[in-house]
Amino acid sequence: MKQLEAVNDFVIKFANINGSGSASANLMFAKSIFRMGVPVSPRNIFPSNIQGLPTWYEVRVNEKGYLGARGGVDFMVAMNSESMAADIASIEPGGYLLYDSTRELPRHMRRDDITLFGVPLTEMCNREYNDPRQRQLFKNIIYVGALAALLDIDTAVINDVINEQFKGKEKLVIPNIHALDMGRDYALEHFNCPIGLTVKRSDQVGDKIFIDGNSAAALGCVYGGATFASWYPITPSSSLAEAFGSYCEKYRIEPETDKKRYAMLQAEDELAAIGMVIGAGWNGSRAFTATSGPGISLMSEFLGLAYFAEIPSVIFDVQRTGPSTGMPTRTQQSDILACAYASHGDTKHLLLIPNDPFECFELSAQAFDLADHFQTPVIVITDLDIGMNDHITKPFEWDDSRRYNRGKIMTQEDLDAGRDFGRYLDVDGDGVCYRTYPGTHPERGSFFTRGTSRDPYARYTEDGKIYAENMRRLDLKFETAARALPAPVTQIAPEETDLAVIYYGSTSHAMQESLDQLADQGLTLNAMRLRAFPFSPDVKNFIDQHSAIIVVEQNRDAQMRTLLINELEILPEKLMPVTYFEGSPITAKYITAEVLKRLSPNKVTPLRGAQK
Amino acid sequence: MKQLEAVNDFVIKFANINGSGSASANLMFAKSIFRMGVPVSPRNIFPSNIQGLPTWYEVRVNEKGYLGARGGVDFMVAMNSESMAADIASIEPGGYLLYDSTRELPRHMRRDDITLFGVPLTEMCNREYNDPRQRQLFKNIIYVGALAALLDIDTAVINDVINEQFKGKEKLVIPNIHALDMGRDYALEHFNCPIGLTVKRSDQVGDKIFIDGNSAAALGCVYGGATFASWYPITPSSSLAEAFGSYCEKYRIEPETDKKRYAMLQAEDELAAIGMVIGAGWNGSRAFTATSGPGISLMSEFLGLAYFAEIPSVIFDVQRTGPSTGMPTRTQQSDILACAYASHGDTKHLLLIPNDPFECFELSAQAFDLADHFQTPVIVITDLDIGMNDHITKPFEWDDSRRYNRGKIMTQEDLDAGRDFGRYLDVDGDGVCYRTYPGTHPERGSFFTRGTSRDPYARYTEDGKIYAENMRRLDLKFETAARALPAPVTQIAPEETDLAVIYYGSTSHAMQESLDQLADQGLTLNAMRLRAFPFSPDVKNFIDQHSAIIVVEQNRDAQMRTLLINELEILPEKLMPVTYFEGSPITAKYITAEVLKRLSPNKVTPLRGAQK
Amino acid sequence: MTYVIKPRAYHPNLPKNELGLTRRDYEGAVSTLCAGCGHDSISAGIIQACFELNLPAHRIAKLSGIGCSSKTPTYFLGKSHGFNSVHGRMPSVLTGANMANRDLVYIGVSGDGDSASIGLGQFAHIMRRGVNMTYIVENNGVYGLTKGQFSATADTGSKSKKGVENFDASIDLAAMAIQLGASFVARSFSGDKEQLVPLLKAAIKHQGAAFIDILSPCVTFNNHKGSTKSYDYIREHNATVVKADFIPHKEEITTRYDAGSVQEVTLHDGSYIRLKKLDDNFDTSNRAAALQYIQEHQEKGEIVTGLLHLNPESTDLHQNLSTCDKPLNELHEEELCPGEEVLALINKSMR
């Protein structure tokens, strides 16, 4: 048997039971590799329940910095007897297995094309500990110790990580390090360490940070000046709201009084959550809510109100696998259409689409400026993969000279100066009107906000011409917005090509890797990553400049492709969909294979009959 | 001044105050013309309030049977002093005005290019009646009498209509006829009767009937076997639900017991209304709800559940002007996208699109067969214009040999015979699976319905491949449905042409008229009326056979065009939008003008730069 | 409606309040409701209350849902910002607005369809959160704007104009508000200005969730035999238990009221209301007793009006959340953004 061999390039997967305390041990493992300067991308695959079911933690280690899911498992840490058979079957030939050898590995699970490391974890823990809690918890630390030896991870680094993790609870450090040592010692004693897969210190991480997208977005809201958040718990968005609360408790306390410079409410449902955001936005506060697919559906009526009455509001949609409750702990990019056109009647919404925690921070902060400027809902679309997994990402940036753009506000001074105020009067010809904050002026500037039609001075009307004029202005406002939203990111290949790929969001990492793979196979593609809707004129130009374009996305119905065709009036044939919608993150391998089915590597003709 | 002259071809408009009792008098007027065999199309233009505001009743009389709104007013009956100035200003030159001359017509309202008929209505009523109620109500009857003389309407016919209207309250007949006579006598005495505009008996009505779309749809539900309806009041759909209740009280009473063979609930909101329908559909009852735009938004989450869990359900969306509360008493076709793709995740829904009361009846009844067969929501889309106005339409048809198609049901016998039952097992390869009604069999056939992913045997699963397989099957089901839905109606012009128009729903009447107008101007167009989504293969063929196609619709964003481009992969340039969205029904005049802007009458080239 | 132009006649001798404003300064556009609608009387009551309380109108925010009742904010306080939101969702919009600026006065207007049917959930949750506001339901037992269907407050056994009988249990929003923790709960009748205006004033001054269920007959769809919300029925069955008069801190007008069975309750801003109890055993601070009282009278077919419950120790949502005194919508970059340096530290902690 040929054992797999690689330095800083493998996938290790931990099969655990949820609620068994493995999560923090596994994170420790991943973080240690990150600290050794080696790019690492862990992904949690968990069931929609709380305790007792199989859960996996997949860690990709990759020197080149490919952070997308790779697929396949080189090393399996099989700690769950229920899923063990399937787990073992999934290991690549030549791969490795670490298991609890207290109980013998059932015959039918054995494979002779993989290398087994049996560590009697239960036995070791039972011998060492009396408390059942400790017996359970330290098992996880012991296997991390064993892995350190097997994969040649620097023990000092792990110790550091442990020290940090238990900051404030120092007396827990020693027992944890002890457990770690037990594992390492056992491995060193019984196995040939290190094995073919190893981790080697590198400089590929630089000043990058390690954080999940939801925390990053929450921090963006703090920096962006959000003062009000309402939310209703829903996986995978809950941690965004909760992180906002935590950051605010640190950074938003009035020093003199200890009082809060923000308010946060857990609403009774998503309809209330968005209603509160709209109320706060109307009243001049920067406000947001975070939700996932079902919440977007429930918010549709209110989103139409905010569009039509022009109320700034920010909504995070951390997407999960739909439709309906779908697979609530799996990822997907399938709310694109639901968000872009949410609500009955002629409606459209601004979308921002970050691709990693760095952009979650950036675009969240920017979302509030855009919502205020364009006086309309801004939906920031991420997904479970970005939101709930830790990612290596550029450090966050902020410039203290940056000012919030509160949009066109008519102040008391303006009104006193006699400026004509019509809430829906397009004085600048860009479709964007002035508003007043309620309470501004004793005599002038008050207006009535409603979801029914009204004239430029906010007076109720059922005059069809005035109604239509206003609808056209709203359209114009969107044209204005298309030029102000974050531009797409274009990547032009060194060799000339008239083929290209368009992608967005969490597909980015897999896409980068796939582009390299395709280039290796002789297929050069230009690439554009979308970051916002309505689309910048650049997008249309890019499409016009190529003869055939692949649109890669993680949903069944090629929803972004629909938006592109519809909004930019593109010949549908020109945009070939590559879709993946199994709920796990898309891989470079999948993209590469699908692209090659549609485009031949000789760079000449798109293959016909490419199926959707 | 040249007075307008026409026989059976004019528009008369009644300007009233709502709550003043004018509606039944106006209807009497329209119905009398209908009874004389002359096609007539009345339209109610009413405010979103209950009493005291301007309301109009516009009656188009047209021998040729053009039933769409025409635009313009030839004869104004101005009964509302508040809107009087604007009403008078809107009369075509050469037109006529009937007003209450008890008070003199203000000087600034006078026009010398129209003919005035002052009838001292208030004075006459005050003289004749003491009861203030009567004084108010008979005013309306008196002006109908005056119109009868002016327009040469057969008094016997009006008398018949009055007799029918007061069936059961016979003692009201005489005073009404008396009032009518008062009006007629006054006119005969004071004016030159008849005037240039007259009604003449004709045979253009034949066996047609006169009914509103909501009543027709409700009757379709009765014939289609609906046993459960839940609804939440909303204009313009309320009368559909209410009519269903009335018909059921007549036709759905168990003779032996006087008990009801249906159940109807006014739900607490639209979420509950659709939830009830889904519960009833799951349990084997044919069920529907009726709503308008805001209700569709609120129902989105549940629609996704019904799509994914595959529950038959029928929803009527009687569209009004959006977005948000918009213009709630005006018409539009702007919920197309919201309905087709309602809900987060990858979802699609079957749509049926009737164009008049006849089809409201037909397609409503059929909707239940389709919902049962395809086990999915079917949304029947109409609008305020079809739903709330009386239309002349073909008599309803039913064949007693027709059986309900309850779809693929696994019965107790099937299960006893040992047939394998997997709720989501595609045994026939058409994407449509078998279901059991709850309670069917003591041992076999029960299953668990959910909005989360499951395997073909309805067992919960988080396996991405199984999930994806199921999503593909749902797609296949839609392909199957595309071939089973009501086919589009194609109209091939006598002269050959490669230009065409596509339209749907309430645009039909105006479109027919416009096609004639365009033909007169030398522009021959083929035409296709869509009646369902997903689109039949005929639609794609039709588009392929033409070089340029105009898509006419009553919304801003050309929503049906979006569906066509996206679902059929059409070159966008080929489909040129003509949109109208002012809330009043689209007119032939508008369509003709817009089509001519896009297509030159020499039938060769579509004009470029046609704006959307 | 664009058609209605408001006549603004000039009356030099109109009485003025402390701000030098007349009652007319608190009016709004001309109503488009049906002549005689109870809702218009409530608008007049709100105008009167705000005038008497010397409130600057522009510091009031008026919010509503959808319905005839929800249209009324257009017809009062023309200088206030108004928000006619979507059906049944005024409470959430008001909550958010209140969070953004704690310094305005919030008046929420709703109907029984708006609050007891589609909006019941939001109604309940705004009460339990203790949002500082005056929440008014203009309760007519029907859906006025959609032409007379039953609402959830229609009494069991009542018949609609079409003769349909209502079998569902009726929802008593005032009882519900008490149960849900609202700290000020009253009921009144649109035609009884003497009771209504003082209750409105007290509610507006109350710091916390104040709710008033105002029976407001729909002349068009519900003033008929069989309806238990019609003028006639209410006049007959009205069991006024408590008369309330609000006395502003500065000018106590105790003389206008008889002594005797009088109860003073101090409000949070230092002002207090005086209660004249008609029922000797009635104690507005006891939720359990109030609930029982309402329920028992309801079973007798009587409608209890007056101040039903007042929690003198109420707090409001801002207090509970301990938000800062400065309105959130007035905070600036310096107060909101932790800045570059902090971000550098955060980045560091993420390595």
Add this chain to the structure above:
Amino acid sequence: MTYVIKPRAYHPNLPKNELGLTRRDYEGAVSTLCAGCGHDSISAGIIQACFELNLPAHRIAKLSGIGCSSKTPTYFLGKSHGFNSVHGRMPSVLTGANMANRDLVYIGVSGDGDSASIGLGQFAHIMRRGVNMTYIVENNGVYGLTKGQFSATADTGSKSKKGVENFDASIDLAAMAIQLGASFVARSFSGDKEQLVPLLKAAIKHQGAAFIDILSPCVTFNNHKGSTKSYDYIREHNATVVKADFIPHKEEITTRYDAGSVQEVTLHDGSYIRLKKLDDNFDTSNRAAALQYIQEHQEKGEIVTGLLHLNPESTDLHQNLSTCDKPLNELHEEELCPGEEVLALINKSMR
């Protein structure tokens, strides 16, 4: 989960009910809830109740919303059709199902998040409509499935695992159900099978809207100091007022219970329940008194359990609507379609 395979051991001596079925025949899939979760005890109670009532499982429909509690229908009555709908909307789905087939038994399972937050409106309206069903809330004061946020039934003043304090007023669903007109309202505790099973049986047999609020501690997120829904807190503060035992009509087992302060209430199907009142003044037919009792005990920090309200004259929605006896989903063309001839007449009337 696809991973869990249910062990179906064979026990030849298991007791059988009148249908010849064992308790196992009423079981469902193996639970995937946390070990020790109160919800599992409730599932066991439902299994026991249906077994004892000799109900054919396939004639039961079990419906739920979303949450740990709402998952449980998978874990009982494997031969029944089940419907795990969307969050907070079980009541409407159950109502529709019930309308379609009046002959099945309907059990609705929900959580406190599902019913008191997002679903409060539907909860209230299904109660006031009198839908014939047993509506169970498995009440743990938290959102279990989304990891322990407060629900609206969390008591004011309780602290979450993260130490956040809850200021909002707590919603008492049982009190609300009484106020909303439910004709059978009880409260119990998941760990108290002796009280729970008889209540479940009585509720299932009740013709009308039966509601049981079952306190069901979440072992994972709420069994900690500060929570008032934890096992410890409830054991301490539980003030059992009424013990209920359901006695099916055929075999009355009065001997198992002491005589004394016993109250018999006849149910609609002829069976009745016997109440052993611990509190002498307690009368289950008096809504007002029940509300006051609950409220007063709540103010003392006590949780009242037992049968709180029973309206012996309850009707159900089908009766109110006077739907025919044959289930609507069994009606055929001939019964539903008025046919050609009638249509010809209708056409005629439209000319």
